[in-house]
Amino acid sequence: MPSCSTPLLYLCLLLVPCLLLLEEAHAVHHGGISLRSQHMALLHWKATLASPPLQMSSWQENTRPCNWSGIMCTAIRHGRRMPWVVTNISLPGAGIRGQLGELNFSALPFLAYIDLQNNSLHGVLPASISSLSSLSYLDLSFNHLKGQIPFEFGNLQSLMQLGLSSNKLTGHIPASLGNLTMLNYLVIHQNMVSGPIPKEIGNLVNLQGLQLSNNPLTGMIPKTLGNLTQLNDLYLYGNQLSGPIPQELGRLVHLQSLQLQSNDISGPIPISITNLTKMNTLFLFENQITGPIPFELGYLLNLQNFGLSNNQISGTIPDSIGNNTKLVVLSLDQNQITGSIPKGIGNLLNLKYLNLYQNQISGSIPKTFGKLQSIQELYINHNKLSGSLPQEFGDLINLVALGLANNSLSGPLPTNICSGGRLQYLYLFSNMFNGPIPRSLKTCTSLVEISLQRNQLTGDISQHFGVYPQLKRMSFASNRFYGQVPPNLDACTKLTILRLAQNMITGSIPPILSKLLNLEELSLNSNRLSGEIPQEICSFANLYRLNLSSNQLSGSIPTHIEKLRNLAYLDISGNRLSGSVPEDLGGCMKLLSLKINNNSFNGSLPDVIGNLASLQIMLDVSNNNLSGALPQQLGKLGMLEFWNLSHNQFSSIILSSFASMVSLSTLDVSYNDLEGPIPTTRLLQNVSASWFLHNNGLCGNLSGLPTCYSTPVAGHHKRKIIGLLLPIVLVVLFGIVAAVVVIITLSCNKRKPQESVTAEGRDLFSVWNFDGRLAFDDIVRAAEDFDDKYIIGTGGYGKVYKAQLQDGQLVAVKKLHQTEEELDDERRFRSEMEILTQIRQRSIVKMYGFCSHPAYKFLIYDYIQQGSLHGILENEELSKQLDWQKRIALTTDVAQAISYLHHECSPPIIHRDITSNNILLDTSFKAFVSDFGTTRILKPDSSNWSALAGTYGYIAPGMY
Numbered sequence: 001m002p003s004c005s006t007p008l009l010y011l012c013l014l015l016v017p018c019l020l021l022l023e024e025a026h027a028v029h030h031g032g033i034s035l036r037s038q039h040m041a042l043l044h045w046k047a048t049l050a051s052p053p054l055q056m057s058s059w060q061e062n063t064r065p066c067n068w069s070g071i072m073c074t075a076i077r078h079g080r081r082m083p084w085v086v087t088n089i090s091l092p093g094a095g096i097r098g099q100l101g102e103l104n105f106s107a108l109p110f111l112a113y114i115d116l117q118n119n120s121l122h123g124v125l126p127a128s129i130s131s132l133s134s135l136s137y138l139d140l141s142f143n144h145l146k147g148q149i150p151f152e153f154g155n156l157q158s159l160m161q162l163g164l165s166s167n168k169l170t171g172h173i174p175a176s177l178g179n180l181t182m183l184n185y186l187v188i189h190q191n192m193v194s195g196p197i198p199k200e201i202g203n204l205v206n207l208q209g210l211q212l213s214n215n216p217l218t219g220m221i222p223k224t225l226g227n228l229t230q231l232n233d234l235y236l237y238g239n240q241l242s243g244p245i246p247q248e249l250g251r252l253v254h255l256q257s258l259q260l261q262s263n264d265i266s267g268p269i270p271i272s273i274t275n276l277t278k279m280n281t282l283f284l285f286e287n288q289i290t291g292p293i294p295f296e297l298g299y300l301l302n303l304q305n306f307g308l309s310n311n312q313i314s315g316t317i318p319d320s321i322g323n324n325t326k327l328v329v330l331s332l333d334q335n336q337i338t339g340s341i342p343k344g345i346g347n348l349l350n351l352k353y354l355n356l357y358q359n360q361i362s363g364s365i366p367k368t369f370g371k372l373q374s375i376q377e378l379y380i381n382h383n384k385l386s387g388s389l390p391q392e393f394g395d396l397i398n399l400v401a402l403g404l405a406n407n408s409l410s411g412p413l414p415t416n417i418c419s420g421g422r423l424q425y426l427y428l429f430s431n432m433f434n435g436p437i438p439r440s441l442k443t444c445t446s447l448v449e450i451s452l453q454r455n456q457l458t459g460d461i462s463q464h465f466g467v468y469p470q471l472k473r474m475s476f477a478s479n480r481f482y483g484q485v486p487p488n489l490d491a492c493t494k495l496t497i498l499r500l501a502q503n504m505i506t507g508s509i510p511p512i513l514s515k516l517l518n519l520e521e522l523s524l525n526s527n528r529l530s531g532e533i534p535q536e537i538c539s540f541a542n543l544y545r546l547n548l549s550s551n552q553l554s555g556s557i558p559t560h561i562e563k564l565r566n567l568a569y570l571d572i573s574g575n576r577l578s579g580s581v582p583e584d585l586g587g588c589m590k591l592l593s594l595k596i597n598n599n600s601f602n603g604s605l606p607d608v609i610g611n612l613a614s615l616q617i618m619l620d621v622s623n624n625n626l627s628g629a630l631p632q633q634l635g636k637l638g639m640l641e642f643w644n645l646s647h648n649q650f651s652s653i654i655l656s657s658f659a660s661m662v663s664l665s666t667l668d669v670s671y672n673d674l675e676g677p678i679p680t681t682r683l684l685q686n687v688s689a690s691w692f693l694h695n696n697g698l699c700g701n702l703s704g705l706p707t708c709y710s711t712p713v714a715g716h717h718k719r720k721i722i723g724l725l726l727p728i729v730l731v732v733l734f735g736i737v738a739a740v741v742v743i744i745t746l747s748c749n750k751r752k753p754q755e756s757v758t759a760e761g762r763d764l765f766s767v768w769n770f771d772g773r774l775a776f777d778d779i780v781r782a783a784e785d786f787d788d789k790y791i792i793g794t795g796g797y798g799k800v801y802k803a804q805l806q807d808g809q810l811v812a813v814k815k816l817h818q819t820e821e822e823l824d825d826e827r828r829f830r831s832e833m834e835i836l837t838q839i840r841q842r843s844i845v846k847m848y849g850f851c852s853h854p855a856y857k858f859l860i861y862d863y864i865q866q867g868s869l870h871g872i873l874e875n876e877e878l879s880k881q882l883d884w885q886k887r888i889a890l891t892t893d894v895a896q897a898i899s900y901l902h903h904e905c906s907p908p909i910i911h912r913d914i915t916s917n918n919i920l921l922d923t924s925f926k927a928f929v930s931d932f933g934t935t936r937i938l939k940p941d942s943s944n945w946s947a948l949a950g951t952y953g954y955i956a957p958g959m960y
Contacts, residue, residue: 035064035065035066035073035083035084035085035086037107038065038085038086038107038108039064039065040107041103041104041107041108042059042065042068042071042086042103042108043059043061044102044104045098045102045103045104046059048098048099048102049096049097049098050097050098051097052096053094053095053096054095055069055070055091055094055095056068056069056070056091056094056096057069064084065086066084066086069091070089070090070091070094071086071088071089072086072087072088072090072113073085073086073087074087074110076110085109085110086108086110086111087110087111087112087113087134088111088112088113088114089111089113089114089115089116090113090114090115091115091116091119092115092116092117092118092119092139093117093118093119094116094119095119095120096116096119096120096121097119097120097121097122098120098121098122099121099122099123100116100121100123100125100126100129100140100145101123101124101126101128103126104128105126105128105129105131105132106128106131108132109131109132109133109134110134111132111134111135112132112134112135112136112137112158113135113136113137114135114137114138114139114140115137115139116139116140116143117139117140117141117142117143117163118141118142118143119142119143120143120144121140121143121144121145122143122144122145122146123145123146123147124145124146124147124148125140125145125147125148125149125150125153125164125169126150127150127151127152127153129150129152129153129156130150130152130153130154130155130156132156133155133156133157133158134158135156135158135159136158136159136160136161136182137159137160137161138156138159138161138162138163139161139162139163140163140164140167141163141164141165141166141167141187141189142165142166142167143166143167144167144168145164145167145168145169146167146168146169146170147169147170147171148169148170148171148172148174149164149169149171149173149174149177149188149193150174151174151176152176153174153176153177153180154174154176154177154178154179154180155176155179156180157179157180157181157182158182159180159182159183160182160183160184160185161183161184161185162177162180162183162185162186162187163185163187164187164188164191165187165188165189165190165191165211166189166190166191167190167191168191168192169188169191169192169193170191170192170193170194171193171194171195172193172194172195172196172198173188173193173195173197173198173201173212173217174198175198175199175200176200177198177200177201177204178198178200178201178202178203178204179200179203180204181203181204181205181206182206183204183206183207184206184207184208184209185207185208185209185210186201186204186207186209186210186211186212187209187211188211188212188215189211189212189213189214189215189235190213190214190215191214191215192215192216193212193215193216193217194215194216194217194218195217195218195219196217196218196219196220196222197212197217197219197221197222197225197236197241198222199222199223199224200224201222201224201225201228202222202223202224202225202226202227202228203224203227204228205227205228205229205230206230207228207230207231208230208231208232208233209231209232209233210225210228210231210233210234210235210236211233211235212235212236212239213235213236213237213238213239213259214237214238214239215238215239216239216240217236217239217240217241218239218240218241218242219241219242219243220241220242220243220244220246221236221241221243221245221246221249221260221265222246223246223248224248225246225248225249225252226246226248226249226250226251226252227251228252229251229252229253229254230254231252231254231255232254232255232256232257233255233256233257234249234252234255234257234258234259235257235259236259236260236263237259237260237261237262237263237283238261238262238263239262239263240263240264241260241263241264241265242263242264242265242266243265243266243267244265244266244267244268244270245260245265245267245269245270245273245284246270247270247272248272249270249272249273249276250270250271250272250273250274250275250276251272251275252276253275253276253277253278254278255276255278255279256278256279256280256281257279257280257281258273258276258279258281258282258283259281259283260283260284260287261283261284261285261286261287261307262285262286262287263286263287264287264288265284265287265288265289266287266288266289266290267289267290267291268289268290268291268292269284269289269291269293269294269297271294271296273294273297274294274296274297274299274300276300277299277300277301277302278302279300279302279303280302280303280304280305280326281303281304281305282300282303282305282306282307283305283306283307284307284308284311285307285308285309285310285311285331286309286310286311287310287311288311288312289308289311289312289313290311290312290313290314291313291314291315292313292314292315292316292318293308293313293315293317293318293321293332293337294318295318295320296320297318297320297321297324298318298319298320298321298322298323298324299320299323300324301323301324301325301326302326303324303326303327304326304327304328304329304350305327305328305329306324306327306329306330306331307329307331308331308332308335309331309332309333309334309335309355310333310334310335311334311335312335312336313332313335313336313337314335314336314337314338315337315338315339316337316338316339316340316342317332317337317339317341317342317345317356317361318342319342319343319344320344321342321344321345321348322342322343322344322345322346322347322348323344323347324348325347325348325349325350326350327348327350327351328350328351328352328353329351329352329353330345330348330351330353330354330355331353331354331355332355332356332359333355333356333357333358333359333379334357334358334359335358335359336359336360337356337359337360337361338359338360338361338362339361339362339363340361340362340363340364341356341361341363341365341366341380342366343366343368344368345366345368345369345372346366346368346369346370346371346372347368347371348372349371349372349373349374350374351372351374351375352374352375352376352377352398353375353376353377354372354375354377354378354379354380355377355379356379356380356383357379357380357381357382357383357403358381358382358383359382359383360383360384361380361383361384361385362383362384362385362386363385363386363387364385364386364387364388365380365385365387365389365390365404365409366390367390367392369390369392369393369396370390370392370393370394370395370396371395372396373395373396373397373398374398375396375398375399376398376399376400376401377399377400377401378396378399378401378402378403379401379402379403380403380404380407381403381404381405381406381407381427382405382406382407383406383407384407384408385404385407385408385409386407386408386409386410387409387410387411388409388410388411388412389404389409389411389413389414389433390414391414391415391416392414393414393416393417394414394415394416394417394419394440395416395419396419396420397419397420397422398420398422399420399422399423400422400423400424400425401423401424401425401426402417402423402425402426402427402428403425403427404427404428404431405427405428405429405430405431405451406429406430406431407430407431408431408432409428409431409432409433410431410432410433410434411433411434411435412433412434412435412436412438413428413433413435413437413438413441413457414438415438415439415440416438416440417438417440417441418438418440418441418443418444418446418447419440421444421445421446422446423444423446423447424446424447424448424449424470425448425449425450426441426447426449426450426451426452427449427451428451428452428455429451429452429453429454429455429475430453430454430455431454431455432455432456433452433455433456433457434455434456434457434458435457435458435459436457436458436459436464437452437457437459437464437465441464441466442464442465442466443466444466444468445466445467445468445469445470446470447468447470447471448470448471448472448473449471449472449473449474450471450473450474450475451473451474451475452475452476452479453475453476453477453478453479453499454477454478454479455478455479456479456480457476457479457480457481458479458480458481458482459481459482459483460481460482460483461476461481461482461483461484461485461486461500461503461505462483462484462485462486462487463483464481465486465488465489466488467488467491467492468491468492469491469492469493469494470494471492471494471495472494472495472496472497473495473496473497474492474495474497474498474499475497475499476499476500476503477499477500477501477502477503477523478501478502478503479502479503480503480504481500481503481504481505482503482504482505482506483505483506483507484505484506484507484510485500485505485507485509485510485513485524485529487510487512489510489512489513489516490512490513490515490516492516493515493516493517493518494518495516495518495519496518496519496520496521496542497519497520497521498516498519498521498522498523499521499523500523500524500527501523501524501525501526501527501547502525502526502527503526503527504527504528505524505527505528505529506527506528506529506530507529507530507531508529508530508531508532508534509524509529509531509533509534509537509548509553510534511534511535511536513534513536513537514534514536514537514539514540516540517539517540517541517542518542519540519542519543520542520543520544520545521543521544521545521546522537522540522543522545522546522547522548523545523547524547524548524551525547525548525549525550525551525571526549526550526551527550527551528551528552529548529551529552529553530551530552530553530554531553531554531555532553532554532555532556533548533553533555533557533558533572533577534558535558535559535560537558538558538559538560538561538563538564539563540564541563541564541565541566542566543564543566543567544566544567544568544569545567545568545569546564546567546569546570546571546572547569547571548571548572548575549571549572549573549574549575549595550573550574550575551574551575552575552576553572553575553576553577554575554576554577554578555577555578555579556577556578556579556580556582557572557577557579557581557582557584557585557596559582559584560584561582561584561585561587561588562584562585562586562587562588563587564588565587565588565589565590566590567588567590567591568590568591568592568593568614569591569592569593570588570591570593570594570595570596571593571595572595572596572599573595573596573597573598573599573620574597574598574599575598575599576599576600577596577599577600577601578599578600578601578602579601579602579603580601580602580603580604581596581601581603581605581606581609581621581626582606583606583608585606585608585609585612586606586608586609586611586612588612589611589612589613589614590614591612591614591615592614592615592616592617593615593616593617593618593619594609594612594615594618594619594620595618595620596620596621596624597620597621597622597623597624597644598622598623598624599623599624600624600625601621601624601625601626602624602625602626602627603626603627603628604626604627604628604629604631605621605626605628605630605631605634605650606631607631607632607633608633609631609633609634610631610632610633610634610635610636610637611633611636612637613636613637613638613639614639615637615639615640616639616640616641616663617641617642618640618641618642618643618644619637619640619642619643619644620642620643620644621644621645621648622644622645622646622647622648622668623646623647623648624647624648625648625649626648626649626650627648627649627650627651628650628651628652629650629651629652630645630650630652630674635660635661636660637661638660638661638662638663639663640661640663640664641663641664641665641666642664642665642666643661643664643666643667643668644666644668645668645669645672646668646669646670646671646672647670647671647672648671648672649672649673650669650672650673650674651672651673651674651696652674666691667687667691668690668691669691669692669695670690670691670692670693670694670695671693671694671695672694672695672696673695673696674692674695674696674697674698675695675696675697675698676697676698676699677698677699677700677708678692678698678699678700678702678705687702689702689703689704689705690704692705693705778805779803779805779811779813779851779858779860782803782804782805783801783802783803783813786799786801786815790802790803792812792867793868793917798814798815798816798858799814799815800812800813800814800815801813801814801815802863810863811848811860811861811862811863812845812860812861812862812863812864813858813859813860813861814858814859814861814931815857815858816857816858816859833850833852833859836909839900839901839905839909841896841897841900841901841904843893843894843896843897843900843926843927843928843929844897844900844901844928844929844930845861845862845864845920845928845929845930846861846862847859847860847861847862848860848861848862861930864920864921864922864928864930865922865923866878866920866921866922866923866925867920867921868916868917868918868919868920868921869890869916869917869919869920869921869927870915870916870917872921873916881925882925886925889925889926889927890919890921890925890926890927893926893927893928894914894919894927894929897927897928897929898911898914898929911929913931914929917931918930918931
């Protein structure tokens, strides 16, 4: 249509609809081919889109679709006319948001090309696309399409390219795609399609590119893929494919790239692959491939990228590898390769990346490595290499990264190791290198990371350290360096890790270190540093680890240490520090480990240490001169595992708050002036008495310690008072005992024997039950006085017994370990038991009642026949019966039980120990939540909750 000038604009607007109507009339006359119907179908689709993009602004009612952006039309012969029809839709990356199914493809029968990749299309792939018999190109990659690939796509007989990558497609790849014999490229990368690769794909004999990578495809690689003799690229990586590599792939003589990495492929590398002489990329890493590297791989003279990392390859590296002179990448790391490095590797003049680390390669490094002029990254660390490092390494002028760590290499470092001036990463740790640091390293300003620890390097570190403006990580630890901390360290402003530990460095810690504002780790331990810890060290706002231990530092801990708000590990042990432990330490709220032992600190331990709620690994204040009472707040360190207070002068009664420290595995309070009873907690039931020896008067039920009732009262004055009062007390006690005996005798004469037993039971035991009173003696008799043969479970709070009552009813009886804390709070125990016995929910084990008495404390539950979920999952036969339907029902039962406890109980109840051991199943696999020994009753009007308890790792995050 001719363009309209401004004066004729209104005339054009009137003519366009007329022309379209005229064309519609002709279309009716010529077999129904109508540009008008295509025009309306496209406009309808645009109307369904959310905020149509700017590129579709030309799609208007009064213009022909052939003039729209992204639309192409073609004139086709139809009888005597050649009407225009829409053949192409090309709007990649246009920002389209909507569903492709809203487009009426039946109105666009001549579409041959659709490119809508990189948009925001959602919904399912419409099967109606299969009506486009002329469609040769379809690319819907990088959208949000979901659902299955329609089986009907197999009808697109003209299709030559199908791209569905980077969507959310599921289901299996339909076997009908094997009908698309014209197809050149099939790309279904990065989806969630599963199941096997259809063997029918082998029918696509014109296929040049097949990419099914990054999906959860399973099964074996079909042998029929060997029929795809025109294939150039085969990408099946990132799936769960198993079995061997088919020998039939050796027929793909045009193949240039074979990528099967990141699967579960097993077996050896088939020799037939060596027929693929055009191949430039062979990636088989991250599989379970076994056997040796075939010698014949040296015949692949076009090979540029070869990756076999992370398999189970054995044997030696074949000498023939030196024939692949076009190799750019050679990666054989994390295998079981033995033998020496072949000299032929020196022939790989184009090699840029060589990775042989984590094998069992032995022998020396060939001097021919000096010929690798193109090499940029070279890693042979974690092997068994020996001998010296060839001076020829100085010829590697393009070297950026060198890793030779964890070998047995010795001798001096090559003098020109950084001759090219490009070296950024140098990892030589855990060898036996000796001598000084080469001068070329001192001037190697390109260094980003350097790790030389655990060698035998010597020299004055202050003289061999250069200016490294790019340096981020430096470790010279465990060598024989002497001298002072390098004064030019402040020039390394990007430094995050500085490790100079275990050397012979002297002098003081220079305040200039404060300029290293990015420092996260500073390790200067095990040297001969002296002087005070500089105040400037508190300026490291990002410091995570600080270790100054085992030096000769003196003075006190710097003030304002609370500025180190990211500090997690602080170790200043083994110095000559003195003064008091500052309150400022309480501001380091992220501390995981605190070691100030083996110093001369005095005074008391600040209460604020108890505020360090993150302390988890260690708190060691041993071997100081600390004194006074132990702060009660220390009991709040509920995550602490190791606590050493030994060899001080602490003098108060030992903390009962230890009982709430449920994660504690070691507690050493020996060599102090502590007295009183040791708390009765699970931690302290079977521990060594050495943790408590050499104190003033500790007592408890531990071998080597006196029992508390027989502990002599310290002090001459107390012994004198006891001596005066003892005769009086004995006379009074004798009189009371005699009176009690007379009263009991008279009572027994007035009652029948059976009534006496029942009355005694009711006086001594409070056993409640909603189905009638449970007799205490019936339970004890059924369990034969809690004989071990009736035990069906053991936990941290007691043992569970199976008991059959006189009426035949089976019950589970949980006999609790009694602790000093429980005996002191009988009223709270009874109150909480009353609440628990009122629980009524079908997925919670029914609690019949409880017994509370100094002699026994136990709970009575309904007996669940099948046992715990943990036991069932460990039983192969039973676990097979627990299918997915039962597992979903099980999780629903548990969720409903927890919801009931949290929202329908008054007050709310938190279980705090939901593990597989505490979920019981009956014979129909219905789930019941059990074990309320760790339950917390939430009292809105009180902050005094019961002590934290439960299996560590299963406690809700809000609990600690």
